[in-house]
Amino acid sequence: MGRSPCCDEVGVKKGPWTPEEDKKLVDYIQENGHGSWRNLPKSAGLNRCGKSCRLRWTNYLRPDIKRGKFTEDEERLIIHLHSVLGNKWSAMAARLPGRTDNEIKNYWNTHLKKKLLLMGIDPVTHRRRTDLDILASVPGLLASASLGSWDSIGQLRLQADAAHLAKFQIFQSLLQLVSPSPQLSMDAVSLLGSSAPAANLQNYQLGDVLQMNRQLEAVLNGSLGLAQDSVAATTSTLPSLSNMELLNSFQTCSGTAAEQKGGGADQLNNLYASSHDHLATANSTPSSVSAATDQMPDRIAVDASANSSASTPFEAWEGLNPDDDDLCWKNILDQLSWTNAQ
DNA sequence: AAAGCTAGCAACCGCGATATC
DNA sequence: GGATATCGCGGTTGCTAGCTT
Structure with missing residues (x-):
């Protein structure tokens, strides 16, 4: 079974978004909501797949996204949540207002994992390493x-x-x-x-x-x-x-x-x-x-x-x-x- | 100054879960 | 109840800026 890939259209643009594309997407969603992501690109005049639009919106363009460095409190919370939830990035994002799952995941992989290793703590088990x-x-x-x-x-x-x-x-x-x-x-x-x-x-x-x-x-x-x-x-x-x-x-x-x-x-x-x-x-x-x-x-x-x-x-x-x-x-x-x- | 390397991050891909027909 | 469509998540990739040699 399985479903067909969402981005199988030929000629659909991939890669980094341009400011023009961002503006189109933001304008459209602010006016109409995202509705069906699959239909959104056509309605918004974007040569992108719906999945790409959704990702761009949720990870970057959403107005409630907090930018900038993670605070110590946020770091502490992420480490704690990870010890409880594991790699449930979306669940963690739900507890960190303004942060996206992708951002938390990247931050974990590039910063926090190393910190824990330096502390002699296994980032997977959150126990002292042998x-x-x-x-x-x-x-x-x-x-x-x-x-x-x-x-x-x-x-x-x-x-x-x-x-x-x-x-x-x-x-x-x-x-x-x-x-x-x-x-x-x-x-x-x-x-x-x-x-x-x-x-x-x-x-x-x-x-x-x-x-x-x-x-x-x-x-x-x-x-x-x-x-x-x-x-x-x-x-x-x-x-x-x-x-x-x-x-x-x-x-x-x-x-x-x-x-x-x-x-x-x-x-x-x-x-x-x-x-x-x-x-x-x-x-x-x-x-x-x-x-x-x-x-x-x-x-x-x-x-x-x-x-x-x-x-x-x-x-x-x-x-x-x-x-x-x-x-x-x-x-x-x-x-x-x-x-x-x- | 340039080539090579690395870390950080945005974006993509594949798959499972859920919704709809 | 099965087939299909859509969504959302987690893992991975690849680009790029900054750093090193």
Whole structure:
């Protein structure tokens, strides 16, 4: 069955609307209403299909459409509605006066999705992303953290935070993935995550999560003694692994990372790629990691291979500027690498 | 200065739901 | 009750301005 396509007429114009066409459409609808969209073009003297007219009217010409940037309240509402409704753009538009479904959909796809990813939240499930999810999103995180993605000077700080957060998440992920001791991972990760709500993060804004991120680091920076006690309880399973060196390394890195302006993005990309290669191929890969890497989507492997020309796990670090604070990440990875080989 | 790249957005396409005959 | 027409939605495409190299 099915219906015939609405725009099967030959010679019907497609593509961008001209001001003249807009005027014809607006004049006609204001005078007569749209009535049957199928018949409207002929009546209005437009060489367009009805569908195209309807779209142009509802998405652009309607007098009650609000133009301009989305406000923070609107963003918050969209995120909340998306968590409840999913991709029901029209239902969301019904709750956002003056906004069209198309506008909301575009805004979601181009802005909000990235923001949620940066926050470590899965834009589909609205839950905190798992370690592997986060690793999978690192190229996106890094791309989003690059200068060109931010449209105002005021957001440079946010961008620095994004790069910072990306590092933070990589660290968290690596701890979970590489450590042969699940307990250490759990300790470190729970330490990292202790101040974050376990469940639904849908109501948290980027600022909230970045604040949370800083708080978590404060936990790391300020509670190493406590952490040492906590971690020490589990180190019997980790022969001479210097957990505190790991934490110290991260502390050193995180202290200065926020001052960066995304310059570390490339290096992070290399780090991601090379560490993924390492994780995917190491003979000593723990079974949990093997299982986990098996679940990685193809895109990761493509990204990793595309971004890494390094033949050894952390060769990508070789070209780093010694003055760059990213260098200290090498310490972390060296230790993780060494640990993994034990 | 020019070529290449990317993000943002307007518009199109295909399909399911609903209305009408 | 089946066939057909229309509408509306969500996914996708492609154009373009701005940025980078």
